[in-house]
Amino acid sequence: MKSLLSKDQVSMRDVFGETLLKLSLESDKVYAIDGDLANSTKIDAVAKGNPSRFLQMGIAEQNMMSVAAGLAATGLQPWAATFAAFLSKRAIDQIQVQIAQPKLDVKMIGAYSGLLTGVTGKTHQSLEDIAIFRSLANMVVLAPADSTEVGRMMEFAHKYEGPVYMRLARDPYPIIFNEDYHFEFGKAVHLKEGTDITIISTGTQTSRSLAAAEQLEADGISVAVIHMPTIKPLDKEAIVKAAENTGVIVTAEEHSIYGGLGSAVAEVLVEEKPVPMLRVGVKDLNSESAKNDDLLEKYEISSGHIVKRVKEALTKKNSSI
Known part of the structure; x- marks a missing residue:
């Protein structure tokens, strides 16, 4: 059988940073919120390319998500990015009470998900984030297979009014989908x-x-x-x-x-x-x-x-x- 996997490999986080910068330049609503991991999550693309839309929250994930809720309550669309382990476990109370329950338009990016986190240590790995986020009412949970799908999912999430959690991998993965790929929400x-x-x-x-x-x-x-x-x-x-x-x-x-x-x-x-x-x-x-x-x-x-x-x-x- 012909292989469905491309020999080309691209990192999801690189496409995430590029796409978020593009969205921030196109929409007055979009803000990037960082938990002091911008060069790892690649949200630093916004810090460099559109700095007025970049907010640095430091290593304070609970406060970061409260700020995201506040921004969304005023009609803005914050994209909060940190490692999946920190987002799903350190800040879950703020996410549930301040974002999921009122169904606010906050996009949450769990970078470095799973096991393969670049030898960062077990505190930075996340094997529970899907279970945690899918248990929250009003929450959308997405997991792209390659970098192409990341971009298409982000385009959907930008148009969708409500909380979205997307888990991303650290390392490059083979390209599966071509540029004509269309992401259909809720469809296999x-x-x-x-x-x-x-x-x-x-x-x-x-x-x-x-x-x-x-x-x-x-x-x-x-x-x-x-x-x-x-x-x-x-x-x-x-x-x-x-x-x-x-x-x-x-x-x-x-x-x-x-x-x-x-x-x-x-x-x-x-x-x-x-x-x-x-x-x-x-x-x-x-x-x-x-x-x-x-x-x-x-x-x-x-x-x-x-x-x-x-x-x-x-x-x-x-x-x-």
Whole structure:
């Protein structure tokens, strides 16, 4: 099969910075709010290119989100960026009470999500952010698969009136979508057709799921791959159809198996179309800092581990027939 992964790799955070600068130049409403990590999140593009729209809050995430709520209450559109670990855990009370409950127009960018955070240490890794944010009423939760999708999601978020959480990866990832790609809010993206099993993935795990599918095809296994860019609201119809078409599901995410994409998909299946299902994600473990490949292997979320779980899931499917 022809690879769906480009050899070109681009960082999500670079496109985030460039796109936010563009939005701030085009719209009087847009402000960039930084938690003293501008050169890491690349929100410094606004600080350099449109400094009157850049607000430095320092290492004070709770205050940063209160300021964001205040700006949104006056009709502005703040984009608050910091590491996903800090946004989802240090500032969650302010986010829930001051932003999510009144449904204010605040865009929250969780940079350096997941395990692969450039050896910054386990305090800077986030395996719980999807679970936390999708539990909040009125909250939209997005996880792009590549840099192209980042730009399209931001264009949507700018037009959408309400709180949005978007998780971004630190390192470059393969390009999956071309420039004609159109992001559809709340809709899954069918990347590959298959008849034996469906992999439903989100964020960074989508490129690893495509790599796994290529390996599985070489072994004679027909794999469908569905990318889920919108985790809340979830595309329930796509999940049910996948269950009907292949009869077995594997989910893949760079996140804890508790409360994230896998849990969300399981909730749909148990109510609508029970089929065998397995999850690829970080199990009941605390993270640690190391090189990327070592972390992917230790926490069993590499493309090789997706291959392994697909074969295990197929065994469950066959035994249930």
